[in-house]
Amino acid sequence: MKVIEKQTGVAFELKEGQMLKVTDPHGEQVSDMVLFNAHDIREKISSGKTLDFEESILISTGNFLWSNRSRKMMEIIEDTNGRNDFLLAPCSPETFRIMYQNPHYHPSCFENLYTNLSGYGIEPDDIPTAFNIFMNVQFSPNGKLSVEPPQSKAGDFVLFEAKMDLIVGLTACSAEDSNNGSFKPIHFEIIGSNEEHV
Numbered sequence: 001m002k003v004i005e006k007q008t009g010v011a012f013e014l015k016e017g018q019m020l021k022v023t024d025p026h027g028e029q030v031s032d033m034v035l036f037n038a039h040d041i042r043e044k045i046s047s048g049k050t051l052d053f054e055e056s057i058l059i060s061t062g063n064f065l066w067s068n069r070s071r072k073m074m075e076i077i078e079d080t081n082g083r084n085d086f087l088l089a090p091c092s093p094e095t096f097r098i099m100y101q102n103p104h105y106h107p108s109c110f111e112n113l114y115t116n117l118s119g120y121g122i123e124p125d126d127i128p129t130a131f132n133i134f135m136n137v138q139f140s141p142n143g144k145l146s147v148e149p150p151q152s153k154a155g156d157f158v159l160f161e162a163k164m165d166l167i168v169g170l171t172a173c174s175a176e177d178s179n180n181g182s183f184k185p186i187h188f189e190i191i192g193s194n195e196e197h198v
């Protein structure tokens with residue numbers, strides 16, 4: 001098991017067939033995840049394709065995460081919380097200027113994703129809409145969106161299986177509203193056919 005400290009991120013490779021377990025150790029903490037094809041980083045996770053093919057805006061157990069080339073990147077094997085978001089882009093420096101009226105530096109998922117993924121040749125403009133694990137975005141029939149505290153409790157996890165060789169970017173989200181006002185770590189574990197419990 002590995003730890004993503006609060007308001008930080010990591011990047012790593014995940015082989016086809018390996019599993020990724022992402023755990024919220026304290027509860028009410030979001031983790032943004034982006035995926036790239038390890039052999040061609042122009043192929044990446046797509047919110048639009050996933051919501052289209054899965055015919056839902058709520059993605060959980062049994063759903064697949066699809067790429068911009070309409071191929072399966074991951075399957076969600078287990079989801080003990082059941083609420084994730086795939087509508088909103090990662091929080092970025094502009095998020096805090098525009099939505100929080102905060103003119104000062106603020107850590108963000110966007111920065112934590114592109115800095116950790118830069119070693120794989122991935123640039124800021126390459127970062128897609130993330131799959132926001134544990135994020136609780138509510139929507140009304142007229143389309144109004146609101147970011148509510150996560151419903152995840154300590155120990156809740158989502159277990160993913162890779163359907164192709166992947167580069168994964170993963171954060172412990174830095175936005176106050178997404179995490180009920182406090183920042184916590186995220187735990188993750190790679191469970192592999194090649195390497196057991198890395």
Ligand SMILES: [Zn+2]
Pocket residue numbers: 032090091108109110172173174175178
């Ligand atoms: Zn964030």
